[in-house]
Amino acid sequence: MTERKTDVAIIGSGTAGLNAMGRVKRAGKDFVLINGGEPGTTCARVGCMPSKAIIQVAEDFHRKSLYDREGIENWEGMRVNIPEAMEHTRDLRDTFVDRVLSNSTDHLSEEVFIEQYAHFVEPGVVELEDGQRIRADKFVIATGSTPIVPEAWKAFGDRIVTTDEFFELEDLPASMAVIGLGVIGLELGQAIARLGVNVTGIDLAEHIGGTSDPEVNKAAIEIISKEFPLWLGHGAEISEEADGRLKVTAGEQSVIVDKVFASMGRRPNLDNLGLENLGIELDARGIPQYNPNTMQIGDHPLFLAGDINADRPILHEAGDEGKIAGYNAAHDEIVAFRRKTPLAIVFSDPNIISVGTRFADLAPDTFKVGEMKIAPVGRALIMGKNRGTIRVYADSKSGKLLGAEMVAPRGENLAHLLAWCIQQELTVGELIRTPFYHPVMEEALQAALTSLYHQVEAKNPGPIAELRTLDQ
């Protein structure tokens, strides 16, 4: 049994691990990067990127619903060759995965980039599959997450599909139940419905797409359920039919489908890491207790970054966590970093967005809500996308923007505007003084912000609320 010694060992070469490596390298430390299973990030392999590719095809195909009114003719025979669309999706995915690898692990020697699973055998030491041990002063644990599939469903074999399998499908089934209507279920459920799959959407919760604002949730359900049925408020049960198809039951309703898409969230890859050998405290979810500003686990020389902590399973947050973990693993003094304004985007059509403080987390009686429906918005009408609702929240007294939830076309772009303003602690009064061009979707935000401005106590100085005077 050989044992190697290094300064920092990073376990997991996904987004968090690669960002950690960048910081460890910059500090001039000796390190190893250890990765079990497929290299490449969750984002590029099975997440953000391939999902956006198939969503784009579905969106382009779906535009035909507007052709009659636009005067576009002779489109009725248009159809999607699903195997080709899936191939296109994989082609793009491969481009993105190659790009990640060629910018990161492809340049590392076998001594530095170790493609094996590792588990802790004692504090400070991991063992690899080949029996080799690595002793390190500090560890960054960034092993990511895996789609949740209830144990009982595993008996249904390849009729249960998760994002791990979805993008490998040569063809899509005629019918599919999508169980779990968070970001992944909604994005891919809507995409495959638009591509012609008979989709039934099911969720135990009464809300979809991570919304916590009842008005936004109501609008989202109304819009999405025009494309495929949503069965909410009941868990799903699956049984097998004589012909091998699956019967999915939720409450009083049931449907027989070819396959089930399981999009019930992802669980941290904590198993088989030997965490029990480290003497660290776990929280109720079985996740090591860590500080989200330092990424350190207790006061151990251990740092937890990325989806494994299940708190902000989003690429840019995983990147930040990797940087923080990597920096702190490579330096003696632990530095605490401020986290960015929360930002969550469901790339459904229209987008479903949460920015800053969620509606459910606002302190009662301290805030006001500005609202704008998308229906009358000029540009949305022209785009044939005039559905949705924007809700923005501000502190009643100071007028500081706190957060927003919305279901809106170009919501992804509006979300950035709001996130940046919340991070700069701007007031609604300051926002209504910014330029809004015409005709753009930002005007919907302007209307919501203006309605909010009239409700908060803090008023702009000067005779015209939306214009500063020269001496201000």
Place this chain on the structure above:
Amino acid sequence: MTERKTDVAIIGSGTAGLNAMGRVKRAGKDFVLINGGEPGTTCARVGCMPSKAIIQVAEDFHRKSLYDREGIENWEGMRVNIPEAMEHTRDLRDTFVDRVLSNSTDHLSEEVFIEQYAHFVEPGVVELEDGQRIRADKFVIATGSTPIVPEAWKAFGDRIVTTDEFFELEDLPASMAVIGLGVIGLELGQAIARLGVNVTGIDLAEHIGGTSDPEVNKAAIEIISKEFPLWLGHGAEISEEADGRLKVTAGEQSVIVDKVFASMGRRPNLDNLGLENLGIELDARGIPQYNPNTMQIGDHPLFLAGDINADRPILHEAGDEGKIAGYNAAHDEIVAFRRKTPLAIVFSDPNIISVGTRFADLAPDTFKVGEMKIAPVGRALIMGKNRGTIRVYADSKSGKLLGAEMVAPRGENLAHLLAWCIQQELTVGELIRTPFYHPVMEEALQAALTSLYHQVEAKNPGPIAELRTLDQ
């Protein structure tokens, strides 16, 4: 000859005039609103709105160029029924015009909303077409602008088309020369090219879409000229062929077309206003000299708002000018207002954008440029729109963002982000600390800003440039 007396007379019921009216009303002043010609705003009747409608049809039809790679089949017979597309455009336009009118002049009595042309006969007095005179303490002049057509071309009758006629066309000609490649020429030129018109684009200048940054201009020309030829650097001359078609010559090149689209800018509607009777000073363009922060002409009781001053002929600026002019016309004390961060959007595909200080107006040797090409941007690749360039400018020392020019997909949205940040006087260092989701077009901006950050002197405190520490 009757003479009426009022507090404020507003000449022109377009965007600027209507906004002025709002402020005069709020101040409780007596007023008249006088409008010669068609009621309704330039924007709704012949500008922003109908142009976006036809652009949307063209964009939707143009997506077919991606169908093969996306696996969408049997689309080859698709065509646009142009009369129907034009009808759809007019339907939307009528909706927007109706909305403007029903929210404004429809509620006014004939005594207050006077649908006649007016001209000054002496300071403080205008005469209407029917001979009635109106004496007012203050005047807001907001008569807008008209497309420029060289006098010699008027002989070609309806073969010369401007935006005043374009949206009334029942059908589009087989071929068209678009003369003038600013915002209107580029937007409509590209749209009709995509709808099948054989377009030749011509401009006296060597730049298009209002760009002043040579790199952005180069990218814009390269992208747009893949859709139709651009003849730059020569003025156009038109002669008539024996068959009634028009021969358009620019430099060494010439083309025979069915119609010419004249998009050479708009001239202020100053004629026939009797300005010569007011004893006011005109600038070199023949426009009354006014203060852009108060909209006042000299120290006369006259205020100039909207496209008539030819300085910021954009809807939201016309609105601001109307508000400023209206406020000052209704109050004894003149207040100077700060103007918003400049923002100009060409809704071509990709968008062409200028925000803040234009490249050409930056003080030499005081700034740095950050650049990002759109080609490798993940989301752009997925959208099939990975063409363009983003260039952002910051003060070399302070790192304050000064401006940007770009040709980029979703440029309209990125432009708002940048305009808001410039108005808040944020530094590049602050901007790279904001959240950028993945995969979004904002990431292209992130790359440009990051390259800019590395060039400016002002650096973020703390060990990770893109993250604040908790105590900052």
